[in-house]
Amino acid sequence: DAGITQSPRYKITETGRQVTLMCHQTWSHSYMFWYRQDLGHGLRLIYYSAAADITDKGEVPDGYVVSRSKTENFPLTLESATRSQTSVYFCASSESLGMNTEAFFGQGTRLTVV
Amino acid sequence: QKEVEQNSGPLSVPEGAIASLNCTYSDRGSQSFFWYRQYSGKSPELIMSIYSNGDKEDGRFTAQLNKASQYVSLLIRDSQPSDSATYLCAVNEGNNRLAFGKGNQVVVIP
Numbered sequence: 084d085a086g087i088t089q090s091p092r093y094k095i096t097e098t099g100r101q102v103t104l105m106c107h108q109t110w111s112h113s114y115m116f117w118y119r120q121d122l123g124h125g126l127r128l129i130y131y132s133a134a135a136d137i138t139d140k141g142e143v144p145d146g147y148v149v150s151r152s153k154t155e156n157f158p159l160t161l162e163s164a165t166r167s168q169t170s171v172y173f174c175a176s177s178e179s180l181g182m183n184t185e186a187f188f189g190q191g192t193r194l195t196v197v
Numbered sequence: 198q199k200e201v202e203q204n205s206g207p208l209s210v211p212e213g214a215i216a217s218l219n220c221t222y223s224d225r226g227s228q229s230f231f232w233y234r235q236y237s238g239k240s241p242e243l244i245m246s247i248y249s250n251g252d253k254e255d256g257r258f259t260a261q262l263n264k265a266s267q268y269v270s271l272l273i274r275d276s277q278p279s280d281s282a283t284y285l286c287a288v289n290e291g292n293n294r295l296a297f298g299k300g301n302q303v304v305v306i307p
Contacts, residue, residue: 114293125299126241126285133292141294173240177293182229182248184293188240 085109089174089189096164096196104159104192106174114177115157116141116186117149119170126173132157164196201288203298212307216273220286220298223267229289230262230269234282235300241285245271276305 087108096102106115117129128141130149138149146168148160157176161168171193175186200223210216222230229248233241247253247260247269259272269288273280286298 116294118297123299126297128294128296131292131294139292179293182289183246184229184289184295185231185243185246186287186293186295188242191240 087174087176087187087189089172089192092190092192094192094194096194098165098196099163102161102164102194104161104172104174104194106157106159106189108155108157108174108176108187110176110178110187111154112176112178112187113154114179114184114186115151116175116177117147117157117159118173118175119143119168120173120191121170129159129172161194164194166196168194169196170194201286201296201298203286203301205301207302207304209304209306210276212276212278212305214276216276216280216303216305218271218273218284218286218301218303219268220270221268222286222288222296224288224290225264225267227288227290230260231287231289231295232258232260232269232271233285233287233297235285236282244284273303276303278305278307281305 090105116131118126132138132151174189177186232245235241245260257274261270283300285300287295
């Protein structure tokens with residue numbers, strides 16, 4: 084299917100476990116992003132990538148790791164999950180087209196850390 | 198981190214009325230601005246983008262940008278129950294990164 088897909092859609096994990104959230108896009112967009120969305124905070128950028136093998140921190144990167152070996156995939160790993168990482172995670176992608184930097188979002192992953 | 202402020206609380210509007218949403222941003226150099234709509238439990242979807250001062254209309258939606266005053270607004274005319282959602286203002290921070298406001302919930306009352 085064309086578009087941007089995230090997996091899993093829902094995940095419950097225990098404190099201290101490693102969790103990987105997957106993101107796959109079929110548009111060959113250069114840019115990919117991971118956001119988390121929490122009540123009272125809105126969408127906050129965790130990490131982003133401008134191209135394969137190029138990643139950079141966003142506003143709230145602590146406790147997360149990303150990689151981007153292929154243009155279409157941008158997995159997000161929580162190295163040792165904490166309750167404060169309970170959130171809804173959105174992956175997004177975009178292309179650089181002058182000022183039009185519209186981001187397209189995946190369906191989201193609801194992660195609960197118990 | 199550039200700031201994007203959406204300070205209004207939930208907005209209730211009667212069906213057919215105009216809903217008005219405002220957003221201010223801190224970086225005077227920002228060039229691209231977006232309004233996203235997010236239904237409960239769903240992902241954000243783009244409804245409007247604006248890059249130049251003035252108004253931009255798309256159907257029942259009008260975005261207004263004033264770079265001198267550093268605000269961008271969204272008007273929803275003839276509001277429908279299907280417009281009930283949270284509206285997110287976003288500003289391009291550079292490198293295609295978007296900074297989002299916390300959002301405004303709109304409830305259209307039939």
